[in-house]
Amino acid sequence: MEIVFESENIEQTEKLGVLVGKLLVKGDFLALTGDLGAGKTAFTKGVAKGLGIDEEVTSPTFTIINEYHGGSVSLAHMDVYRLKNPEELENIGFYDYLQDFVIVMEWADKVKEILPEDVLWVDFKVSGESKRKIKFASKSAHYDSIIEELKNCSGVGNK
Numbered sequence: 001m002e003i004v005f006e007s008e009n010i011e012q013t014e015k016l017g018v019l020v021g022k023l024l025v026k027g028d029f030l031a032l033t034g035d036l037g038a039g040k041t042a043f044t045k046g047v048a049k050g051l052g053i054d055e056e057v058t059s060p061t062f063t064i065i066n067e068y069h070g071g072s073v074s075l076a077h078m079d080v081y082r083l084k085n086p087e088e089l090e091n092i093g094f095y096d097y098l099q100d101f102v103i104v105m106e107w108a109d110k111v112k113e114i115l116p117e118d119v120l121w122v123d124f125k126v127s128g129e130s131k132r133k134i135k136f137a138s139k140s141a142h143y144d145s146i147i148e149e150l151k152n153c154s155g156v157g158n159k
């Protein structure tokens, strides 16, 4: 199942993240794709808020993984842009996060071969100076149900 949202500005992208964050449970994995500056981190800031995390989310470009606690579920925010090969993820404890966290991974297509089979793909496309097309693609009943819930939410451009 797929759904595309059109975001008109950074606030809408973050708001979409909040809506998604509210629907996530332990073990969920969001695999984010899209160019530099497409809005992946902006969206993740919203996800953290939706999970009830107060701490400010910053880009894990250099740390690769940032952990956030204090919400309904802990969040592992990853950015694998700088990884030379997917095996490096193992060294930084990637597999320890799969069960107990919500994982949001930027540039997930770079390590596709080591991702769990069932992830929710979220693709960000720049469609104007402040416009973004955000596409969710699911292949499982669990993530389909999240997409169904999103369809019922108003306030973000559901195309």
Ligand SMILES: Nc1ncnc2c1ncn2[C@@H]1O[C@H](COP(=O)(O)OP(=O)(O)OP(=O)(O)O)[C@@H](O)[C@H]1O
Binding pocket: 007, 008, 009, 010, 011, 013, 034, 035, 036, 037, 038, 039, 040, 041, 042, 043, 059, 079, 106, 124, 129, 130, 131, 132
């Ligand atoms: N509709 C929009 N949604 C999100 N960001 C937008 C939007 N319009 C403009 N922007 C701008 O685009 C940039 C998005 O930056 P962000 O760090 O979220 O991108 P990113 O996809 O995480 O990039 P990177 O791959 O470098 O990590 C910000 O400067 C933001 O102000």
Ligand SMILES: [Mg+2]
Binding pocket: 040, 041, 042, 059, 079, 106
């Ligand atoms: Mg980013």
